[in-house]
Amino acid sequence: MTGTFQCEGGCGREIKEFPRxxxxxxxxxxxxxNGQDRAKVEKARASMKRRMQDPAFKAEHIRRTSEGLRARLASDPEEAERRRKAGRALGKSGLGHAAQGAGSEPRIRVGRMQTERYLGWCPKHLRDQYRDLVNKKGVRAVEAREIIERQIEAENARLSPFEKQLLRVRNGQATVVEKFKPAADLGPYTLGGVASGMI
Ligand SMILES: [Zn+2]
Incomplete structure (x- = not known):
């Protein structure tokens, strides 16, 4: 019941007619x-920026697009080669990341992303301890992680649900609930003392 017609964009594709x-x-x-329409581009940009504020959406978006890119590169050697060449040209041009000096905002941002990638599993208050084990005591990364994970378990077993929540907030794994307003700056490692007063 549906006919076909030729796309008016000049690509030569035959496309299906349908009512809507x-x-x-x-x-x-x-x-x-649409990409040539400034107003549409601006509208799409603003709405994407807004949606990217949601960490769940952002994570899913990154997962989906990297998966798509990986699949494309695996199945399309020409595109992979084109990207390799573009990457090399960019590297040689001295633009891109190489142009950012040490301590610049983008370098700091990328550093934080790398830390999250490798240490995302480790609560923030235990990260120095993990680094000490690996860098100073020469413990292998796998073993150091096991040590820290045992410590996390031990901590969790000791803590009340409230303290666990507080710890998650401090580790950036949860957001602070509006009504929760501690009177004083709690400082690190004072969870036990604080909690009994707060519950
Ligand atoms: Zn077309």
Whole structure:
């Protein structure tokens, strides 16, 4: 019941007619058309920025797009080679990350991302201890992680639900609930004393 017609973007694709079709372009060409419309680009940019504020959306978006890119590179050697060349040219040009000096905002930001990638599993208050084990005491990373994980378990067993929540907040794993307003700055490692007064 549905006929086909040729995309008006000049790509030569034959596309299907259906009742609620809004344009005479195929998916690929409508992207090009919309991309040339400043107002539409601005609107899409603003809405994507807003959606990226949600950490769950952002994580899912990154997962989905990196998966897509990996699949594309695995199945399309030409595209992989094109990207390799572009990467090399960028590297040689001295632009991109190499142009950012030590201590610059982007370098600091990337450093934090790397830390999260490798140490995301480790609560913030135990990270120095983990680094000490690996860097100063020469413990292998796998063993150091086991040691820290045992410590996390021991801590969890000791803590009340409230203290666990407090610890998660401090580790940046949870957001502070609006009504929770401690009177004084609690400082690190004072959970036991604080909790009994707060409950
Ligand atoms: Zn087209």
């Amino acid at each position: 079709r809004k344009t005479r372009f195929c998916r690929s060409c409508i992207g090009t058309v």
